[in-house]
Amino acid sequence: MAKYQFAKRVEGIQPSAIKELLALGADPEVISFGGGYPDPDLFPLDKLSGVYQEVILEEGKQALQYSTTEGLPALREKIIKRMAHIGIECTMDEVMMISGGQQGLDLVSKLFINEGDAIICESPTFLGALLSFKPYGPKFVSVPLEADGISIDHLEAALKENPNTKFIYTIPEFQNPTGVTMSLEKRKALLSLASQHNVLILEDSPYRELRYEGDVLPSIKSLDTEGRVIHLGSFSKILCPGLRLGWVVAPAEVIGKISMLKLASDTQNSTLNMHAVNRFMDKYDIDSHIEVLKQTYKRKKDLMVENMRTSFPDAVQYTNPEGGLFSWITFPERVDTVKLMRETLAEAKVAYVPGLSFFPTKVENNHCRINYSYMPDEKIEFGIQAIGRIVQNYFK
Ligand SMILES: Cc1ncc(COP(=O)(O)O)c(C=O)c1O
The missing domain is CATH 3.40.640.10 (Type I PLP-dependent aspartate aminotransferase-like (Major domain))
Incomplete structure (x- = not known):
């Protein structure tokens, strides 16, 4: 068998938590607060389907060419x-x-x-x-x-x-x-x-x-x-x-x-995708699309924060962001979020990203990143309450 002599620059590169979590997110059974996924129900499918068709029919010779x-x-x-x-x-x-x-x-x-x-x-x-x-x-x-x-x-x-x-x-x-x-x-x-x-x-x-x-x-x-x-x-x-x-x-x-x-x-980037997005922006107001995203994400964020407030012990802190897709939870130092996630997965099929992956140098183990854009409302409620229930055991 070949023995690979990888370049020095890839020494120490490990399979990343992101890769594993993207895989987890694909399991429909798991309530995944892991990836940075937008809500797929908000993708403008009909509009995009229309613009792709128009682009191919009307300017396909350029749109499928190198640019x-x-x-x-x-x-x-x-x-x-x-x-x-x-x-x-x-x-x-x-x-x-x-x-x-x-x-x-x-x-x-x-x-x-x-x-x-x-x-x-x-x-x-x-x-x-x-x-x-x-x-x-x-x-x-x-x-x-x-x-x-x-x-x-x-x-x-x-x-x-x-x-x-x-x-x-x-x-x-x-x-x-x-x-x-x-x-x-x-x-x-x-x-x-x-x-x-x-x-x-x-x-x-x-x-x-x-x-x-x-x-x-x-x-x-x-x-x-x-x-x-x-x-x-x-x-x-x-x-x-x-x-x-x-x-x-x-x-x-x-x-x-x-x-x-x-x-x-x-x-280069995909010529077809660039033409499609260009036409999408010509035909539709992308800012009104973004308005809809913002309303939905605000609702989901408020729902998540409210469930954290009612389900988490007082010693657990979390951010209440003004935008974006993530909140950051800080548990007391003795809580290791990798171990905690084993429990949340086993007991309630709930996943997040343990915080340790995000530290460039000195790692801290008592945080996690929670995404609120991807999951539907009922799973946000169920998932956060499940984390709350499991973490309450640490305080008994
Ligand atoms: C801070 C930040 N930068 C860059 C990216 C990469 O995003 P993309 O390559 O999809 O634009 C992400 C994705 O989640 C991100 O959170």
């Missing part, structure tokens, strides 16, 4: 308008389509990370980002996340201690996994520190448009006057993740290089 690596110009123009609406001024050579925000994380890593470079991450942070950064051999530096975003004091110390920092990775709105949003003061302080230490900021913003409470805050990119912020957006949570369509906004020099790396990786 440019940067993506369909008409769709990029629409992104430019949407970005302008949130204060990000960009031109055609400063925006390109990518296969979801996830590809942006990989391509930005490939472009910037040399082995040993420090990458500063919120702790906890998005597991998928850690998976993207890791093969490029960075030194992960964790900065604690507080109720209003990254700790600025710790960030300052981390930047001083790590002069070889390449970028700070942040999810400013309804962070994955915690649901936390960064305050305006902290956005400004973060930008100012990044400028002082001459590091980049990677702003990952797939949930921004899913705000259903509180005040809209400027994106970090919109406050940037130095070309220091790379901004990632995605259609995954506002339309459908299966389209694999996202975008990156960055200075033209950076986009030029990302485009070369994307060419090497997958040539």
Whole structure:
């Protein structure tokens, strides 16, 4: 049998919790609060079916052909308008389509990370980002996340201690996994520190448009006057993740290089999907679609939080996010959420993501991430009450 000599960069890469959980989510029996799945009942199936048919019949010869690596110009123009609406001024050579925000994380890593470079991450942070950064051999530096975003004091110390920092990775709105949003003061302080230490900021913003409470805050990119912020957006949570369509906004020099790396990786996004989404946005008002998503997710979030309030012991804390798809539960330190999930699965077929996967460096075992967008109302109630019942036993 062949003995594989894998490249050094994949040493230590383990099967991820995300992969296992995506598999779990596919079991219809399991009440899965695990994945970051949008509610599939909200996918605009009829409208998409119509636009795909029109695209193939009316412009199939272009829509099924190769196109440019940067993506369909008409769709990029629409992104430019949407970005302008949130204060990000960009031109055609400063925006390109990518296969979801996830590809942006990989391509930005490939472009910037040399082995040993420090990458500063919120702790906890998005597991998928850690998976993207890791093969490029960075030194992960964790900065604690507080109720209003990254700790600025710790960030300052981390930047001083790590002069070889390449970028700070942040999810400013309804962070994955915690649901936390960064305050305006902290956005400004973060930008100012990044400028002082001459590091980049990677702003990952797939949930921004899913705000259903509180005040809209400027994106970090919109406050940037130095070309220091790379901004990632995605259609995954506002339309459908299966389209694999996202975008990156960055200075033209950076986009030029990302485009070369994307060419090497997958040539381009699906021409057909780009045409379909472009036509969808021409024919329908995507913002009214997003309104419906927001109403549904707010209802589900309120239902989940209310059930946590009535079912969980007082010693258990949870975030009450203003948008996005996740809440973060913190149990007393003696509760190990991996063990707890074995019980919730065995007794009630309830799954979540144990929090340990989201820590870039020092792991904490007493948290979990709970998604409220995917499950129907009755399963949210049943699942949260089941977790509450099981965890009550820990307090007897
Ligand atoms: C913070 C964050 N970034 C990026 C992604 C990747 O999303 P996609 O590649 O579907 O755009 C996700 C997905 O859940 C996410 O939560």
